[in-house]
Amino acid sequence: MDMIIKNGSVVTASETVKADVMISDGKIIAIGSNLPTAGITVVDAKGKLVLPGAIDVHTHLAMPFGGTTSADSYLAGTRAAACGGVTTVFDYPMQRKGMTIKEVIDSKKAICAKEACVDYAYHCIITDLNDGAILEEMASAVESGITSFKCFFVYKKEGMMVDDGTFARLLLKAKEVGAMINLHAENPDLIDYNIETFLAEGKTSAWYHYLSRPEYVEAEADKRAVHWAKHLQAPLYLVHMADKEGLEAAIEARKEHSDIYIETCPQYLEFTCDVYKREDGRNFVCSPPMKGQESQDALWKAIKNGEIDVVATDHCPFQSYEKDWGIDDFTKIPNGCAGVENLYPYMLSAANQGKISFNRAIELCSTNPAKIFGCANKGSIAVGKDADIVIYDPDIDFTITVDKMHSDYDHTIWEGIQLKGYPIQTYSRGRLVYDHGDFIGEPGWGQFVKREKR
Structure with a gap:
């Protein structure tokens, strides 16, 4: 028409x-x-x-996690996206041992072809190299339009974590084939140690979710990832940046011309770790958790200074009764919060209130995501x-x-x-x-x- x-x-x-x-x-x-x-x-x-329509480059739709599946199907999640002004959604389908990238992506494409209400793309999560077969497959995946792959430095017990050697191999292969690695950076060993200590002491409320994954636990992993990307001269996209120390390390590396991109999320800009002291604190449990005021202030400063590239959501909601599994044990709370419908309205409201310009909000939520992730036809109002x-x-x-x-x-x-x-x-x-x-x-x-x- x-x-x-x-x-x-x-x-x-x-x-x-x-x-x-x-x-x-x-x-x-x-x-x-x-x-x-x-x-x-x-x-x-x-x-x-x-x-221009927003591009949410970080969602987890219909994702099995924590003993359940995230509440939004591809239909519900993309419907919500449309109603919040998001016209392209990137999802994170997960590869498991023995699975090829193509198998993972094709299984999701079949669902989205029937359910997706707006346009969609994928970053494939890599959890196992399958004796090197995944590295060999990455070139053909890129040719098919899958140009980014995600790693976790956490979730060791769940079989999702990659070690530093695997991470380095993926960084180098991505650089070779014209792709980019996305990373969830937290230190799993410190988290597991903190959790074990708190449970032994009977400290089980949602507040201890934050204390088990405080600023320095994320910062160590951020700095380690930046170190490898810098010295391997490979591109790296740090997802859901939430802590001041890690943020500063990534910014400093970029000043030295490292090819590093930084994403944060609206929840880190709006809430601090104090939400975990609330009676409904379990509803805010996500990983990384919201941090202290100093980290939030650093994130806003970096947004205003042009040092953060993207704001996306990490949309991964669960039902309240599922969050209630952790009333007496924070480790049983499914990790994740809603956001895809709130992303653009929240950042545009910040612009409308003078915290940033409307141009900056569009850069963060639409133009930069399109440029960084190769969406040639998206991200701006322009002829063609x-x-x-x-x-x-x-x-x-x-x-x-x-x-x-x-x-x-x-x-x-x-x-x-x-x-x-x-x-x-x-x-x-x-x-x-x-x-x-x-x-x-x-x-x-x-x-x-x-x-x-x-």
């Missing part, structure tokens, strides 16, 4: 201009003033901001790009409540958070999929995004 969005302020990472946007066959074909409207649908965006567009009303006052969300979970850590401004429409490749509070898209609309190699 041909369409024109008129009278709005078009915002990109670099500029804000009054302009009309013309769309045809899912693509942006013209941007300018007084564009012809005869015979096509006109959307009046007067008084509104016209933004996909018409992934969000119309944003800066004058709406919006309070987040679970009943206004579009996921399948029964609670949210964002309950009661007040936002200034909110998306009122989301277009995915020119199709309206969210309209003034209602999801109006359809499962199966989303398409696989084949990404360019580095």
Whole structure:
């Protein structure tokens, strides 16, 4: 369907201009003033901001973990994404011993082809090299559009952790084939030691989840990963950065021209470790946990200074009764929180309140993710790009409540958070999929995004 969005302020990472946007066959074909409207649908965006759709490059949909599966299916998670202005979702399917990358990705593609409401891509989690077969397969995976792979420095007991040697081999192979390694950095041995000590002392509340994984436990792993990436001269993407010391190490390495990218998440920008002292503290349990005020201040400073590249969510919600498994033992709480529907509204609200510019919010949530992960047709409002567009009303006052969300979970850590401004429409490749509070898209609309190699 041909369409024109008129009278709005078009915002990109670099500029804000009054302009009309013309769309045809899912693509942006013209941007300018007084564009012809005869015979096509006109959307009046007067008084509104016209933004590129966000790209959430960190979600865990339908993910088995902690004795259950994350609450949002690919349908529910991508539906929620659309309603929060996220038009592309990256998921983290997990490879296990004996599985090929292709087997892992193809199994998820088959589900997303039926369920995904917005476009989607994958980072494949590598847990075992399968006697080197995975390293050999990485080149063909990159050619198929899978250009990033994730490792864990934690979850040793769950069989998900890679050691330093495996990590180094993956870094080098990724550099060779034009891919990038993403890393969850925490020190598993210190975590296990702390957990054993706290349980022996009868310290079992959610507060001890944080104390078992405090700042220095994440910082050590951040600095170790940065060390290897720097000396191996390989690209590295640090996911969900939450601590000041590790953040500073990554920033310093970049000043020395290391190819390192830093992601943080909205929960680390909004909440501190004090949430774990609350009666409902178990609902906030995620890994890494929220940290102290000093770390939060450092994250905001880095965002304002352009030293953090991406804000994504680590969306991995669980039901409240599953969180309740850990009422008397924090180790039994499934790790993860909701966020995919809150990402863009939260960062845009920060811009609307003057903490950052709207251009910076778009850079963090759309343009940088597209550039870093090779999404050539995404990330900006520009001629030739996909018409992934969000119309944003800066004058709406919006309070987040679970009943206004579009996921399948029964609670949210964002309950009661007040936002200034909110998306009122989301277009995915020119199709309206969210309209003034209602999801109006359809499962199966989303398409696989084949990404360019580095």
